[in-house]
Amino acid sequence: MTSSQPSGPGSHLSNVWSKVTDLQVVRGQGCRVYDANDHSYLDFTAGIAAASTGHCHPKVVQAISDQAHRFVHAQANVYQHDLLEPVAARLAGLTPESIDTFFFSNSSDEILEAAVKLARHATGRHDIITFDGAFHGRTLLTLAMSTSRAIDREGYGPFPGGVHVAPFPDPHASDQESEITRALRGLDRLFATQIPANEVAAIIIEPVIGERGYIPTPAAFIEGLGERCRENGILFVADETQSGFGRTGKMFAIEAHDIEPDILCMAKGIASGFPFAALGTRRAHDDKWRPGSHGGSSNGTPIGCAAALATMEVLTEPGFLDNVVARGTQLIDALRDLQQLDDALLHVRGRGLMVAVEFDSAERASAVVEHCLAENNVILMTAGTRKRTVRWMPPLIVTSEEISEAVSAFAAAIRATS
Incomplete structure (x- = not known):
């Protein structure tokens, strides 16, 4: 039996959301x-993979409740609350060794945009490469980076420039080795014909492609991308907004590969679905991010930090x-x-x-x-x-x-x- 959400002329809600169910x-x-x-x-949707510890996990609920009694909003540009450093330190212990410095925000879209802005400051370059079938968000920039479905982009252009889409290996090809070689050659052709590698700030990829249909990115393909990043001074950005925080059986899906990312994008499961997101990077890159050039009114909110700390406590239990x-x-x-x-x-x-x-x-x-x-x-x-x-x-x-x-x-x- 299902229970439908109220609808009709009395509703004041937008109809823009697509619906998986009509449940209220x-x-x-x-x-x-x-x-x-x-x-x-x-x-079995878990809020599109966000409710990592389930709905209303008692430790997460308690942490949110306790923090709400202390501080709801502490704006990071004005003063810093006492959970910012603990969350950063906890993340430093969980993320790949290359990641040691963190910026906080509210959503996956915001954190992907922050990754692009950081990559551009850190490298002095402006172009970004993503891959066919990727989904990185719904803002204009992240839509420019996304090609999983036309409906997400339809009617919203023109999109910001500087984004180039490279081939991704067809997961259904019978000869995967040849398919990976084909996709990497396609990237090399892009370097040769559209954007020189020395003008690319970052390559951004999901270790498991999400909205295209949960497709694990082949190890040999990621290794090939890593080689090209190292050879050309390109930052390797892992979008783990859906695959991170235990979803694939490792804390981060990139751990299954022999590569150290320059930037790691985290959201969704980081705080059991509470709006919170984090960008992790190397201190050397963050030092090139000009102070005052990025921020936000609700970055690193106290309640979000409390939810993230409690979530990480649950996820790291023996x-x-x-x-x-x-x-x-x-x-x-x-x-x-x-x-x-x-x-x-x-x-x-x-x-x-x-x-x-x-x-x-x-x-x-x-x-x-x-x-x-x-x-x-x-x-x-x-x-x-x-x-x-x-x-x-x-x-x-x-x-x-x-x-x-x-x-x-x-x-x-x-x-x-x-």
């Missing part, structure tokens, strides 16, 4: 949300990431077993609890997601340029029983819609 929820607990009639729904790996393995294995039910289920891929299944059509993917919600109260959502992919991103606290419950609903939906 009133509370959340762990991996479940509840509607006004107290019906429970298993939430065995936490081991459970993420175990639950991810359980999920991927179960979904691959389901491929035997229907030839329309083409691909299963993922790392940790950042998992995707791809169908042969958008209509089938949508029908399966709708059946899971209507018949079994399991919330999933689609992704991908063609909307053929169903992505699985439950809270990282998900249990074995909850994985089984969701997979059973998915299996029933496959049978019912075939």
